[in-house]
């Protein structure tokens with residue numbers, strides 16, 4: 704199997720509408736290249752562009768979902784379309800990730816549980832998701848998490864208990880802490896003996912340089928592929944990586960550390 708992680712440059716020069724059109728074409732270009740395409744967190748508006756969120760919020764049938772559904776269908780790929788600022792007609796804003804099947808159907812969505820910003824930004828403007836999301840895919844049982852969630856191992860352990868074999872993590876993770884991002888992606892892979900596909904944002908938006916370094920890690924902690932990025936910033940890149948979903952079962956059988964869990 705092959706996955707393409709699209710580490711999108713999110714900046715204020717390109718509008719959300721322009722970016723949506725451009726990225727849909729980029730997804731279409733993955734036809735025959737990848738089986739699974741992954742986009743980052745809040746890539747239309749920007750993960751730190753708080754002032755744009757209220758006006759740019761969408762529903763699960765909004766312009767981003769519509770464009771990504773069509774792109775997944777045209778490309779014939781599974782598409783984790785990163786996340787949108789979701790405005791539930793009945794409720795508050797949420798940071799919601801979307802997973803499309805190759806026929807364009809919305810297969811799953813996940814509302815980010817851990818909101819970043821302590822008492823401001825996302826933590827003040829958005830409601831927290833309340834439900835885990837673990838779904839069957841041709842790549843194994845897939846658990847969805849978003850950005851700051853990566854810092855909370857108990858979330859990943861709970862998804863493991865629902866059978867998760869791979870985790871897909873879109874992010875808008877700043878360059879300043881990109882070392883944490885790389886470390887935590889590998890840690891989650893090793894502790895859950897799972898594949899981790901973590902797709903970060905590139906460029907600078909709202910004055911916050913993004914760290915890039917999107918990565919695919921196998922259950923042994925081996926980095927199968929990593930995009931550009933460091934503490935000073937990052938550039939757009941499509942990272943295509945081959946992976947074997949069977950490696951999860953093999954690793955868990957050969958080194959059965961999860962069997963030794965103690966519960967108290």
Ligand SMILES: NC(=O)CCC(=O)C(=O)O
Pocket residue numbers: 744750818819849850851852854874875876877880883
């Ligand atoms: N968008 C985010 O969740 C940012 C997370 C972050 O910057 C961090 O955990 O550090």
